[in-house]
Amino acid sequence: MxxxxxxxxxxxxxxxxxxxxxxxxxxxxxxxxxxxxxxxxxxxxxxxxxxxxxxxxxxxxxxxxxxxxxxxxxxxxxxxxxxxxxxxPFIEREMALVKVSGSGEKRVEALRIADIFKARVVDATITSFVFEITGTAEELNRFVELMDQLGLVDISRTGAVAMSRGAAGL
Incomplete structure (x- = not known):
């Protein structure tokens, strides 16, 4: 090509x-x-x-x-x-809400992975979490892949927001 x-x-x-x-x-x-x-x-x-x-x-x-x-x-x-x-150079970020359901060791593992990815718990019940995560599309994809193995229930993503680096505007 x-x-x-x-x-x-x-x-x-x-x-x-x-x-x-x-x-x-x-x-x-x-x-x-x-x-x-x-x-x-x-x-x-x-x-x-x-x-x-x-x-x-x-x-x-x-x-x-x-x-x-x-x-x-x-x-x-x-x-x-x-x-x-x-x-x-530019900065590009997405935000996602990721709902994970599980108990026992899977619940603990979901919290551990969320901590590694700096995801925040924005809702919690006895059987589920909703995490808020911000990062590049690739980072969000990796987080979702890991959560898929632990009881992923739902995802909502914003799509990319971006701007050039440095002092200049659009």
């Missing part, structure tokens, strides 16, 4: 007007062209100017990623598009 054909995971940050329909337009851009969204988060980041940040994780060849960025940039409510993967 030539470098221009290599499919790579990209984290793209998009600053948009916080108004109805903007998220639907961004998602429509992806679905209308058959691009997959691996993770999507959105939240208001500037109440005064009514701006939201959409963080999209997608995969594609360099040509497809450039097309995605160019098409996002042309949408009217979009103020700025930044491919964090290409822009330099």
């Amino acid at each position: 030539a470098p221009q054909d290599t499919i790579r995971r990209h984290t793209i940050s998009v600053l948009v007007d916080n108004e109805p329909g903007v998220l639907a337009r961004v998602i429509g851009l992806f679905s209308g062209r058959g691009y997959n969204i691996e993770s999507l988060t959105v939240a208001e980041v500037n109440e005064k100017d009514s701006l939201s940040r959409i963080t999209v994780v997608t995969s594609g060849t360099p040509m497809i990623i450039e097309q995605i960025k160019a098409q996002l940039d042309r949408l009217v409510p979009v103020h700025k598009v930044k491919d964090l993967t290409l822009a330099g």
Whole structure:
């Protein structure tokens, strides 16, 4: 496979007007062209100017990623598009709630593993725990794999949030 054909995971940050329909337009851009969204988060980041940040994780060849960025940039409510993967060092985190059910030694082991991963117990009953864990997608995946062996019941994940490192903004 030539470098221009290599499919790579990209984290793209998009600053948009916080108004109805903007998220639907961004998602429509992806679905209308058959691009997959691996993770999507959105939240208001500037109440005064009514701006939201959409963080999209997608995969594609360099040509497809450039097309995605160019098409996002042309949408009217979009103020700025930044491919964090290409822009330099960036921080990316996810949060998950992980419910584990068990008793006896499995319960003790779940608590021990949670401590290693710095997961916090946010709910506990006699037969279950709900852990809150924050980290990279890979860290969360490893935690979930281990909990799966101990009585995993349910998972809820936020998707990636990200920003570039250093003093510069989006």
